[in-house]
Amino acid sequence: MTDRWGWRQHARCRGLPTDLFYASEQCQGSLRRAREDEVKRICHRCAVRPQCLTHALEHPERHGIWGATTPRERAGMGPVGDRRPDAAVSGLRRPDAAG
Numbered sequence: 001m002t003d004r005w006g007w008r009q010h011a012r013c014r015g016l017p018t019d020l021f022y023a024s025e026q027c028q029g030s031l032r033r034a035r036e037d038e039v040k041r042i043c044h045r046c047a048v049r050p051q052c053l054t055h056a057l058e059h060p061e062r063h064g065i066w067g068a069t070t071p072r073e074r075a076g077m078g079p080v081g082d083r084r085p086d087a088a089v090s091g092l093r094r095p096d097a098a099g
């Protein structure tokens, strides 16, 4: 039997404050985008980003940043199906991962 959450042991966000990945509704506009970009930079250096995004699309996770995607971006992706998760995010705006 496989552990469906086993990938989380390798998550780069492990130990970071959860609220970093869940912006409040009061946080909007350029401040929200800056915060999302900050979190996405963490995700883009994460070894389990594909597994994280797959999880978020399959369940689906309606809040927070998962696999370097916002809820709005995931809503536009639809089900994972046969696509590789990385293919699903290839067209999205990506913050500079070097930061």
Ligand code: SF4
Pocket: 008, 011, 012, 013, 014, 021, 042, 043, 044, 046, 047, 048, 049, 052, 053, 065, 066, 067, 068
């Ligand atoms: S992709 Fe981002 S949210 Fe998902 S496990 Fe990695 S760091 Fe955490």
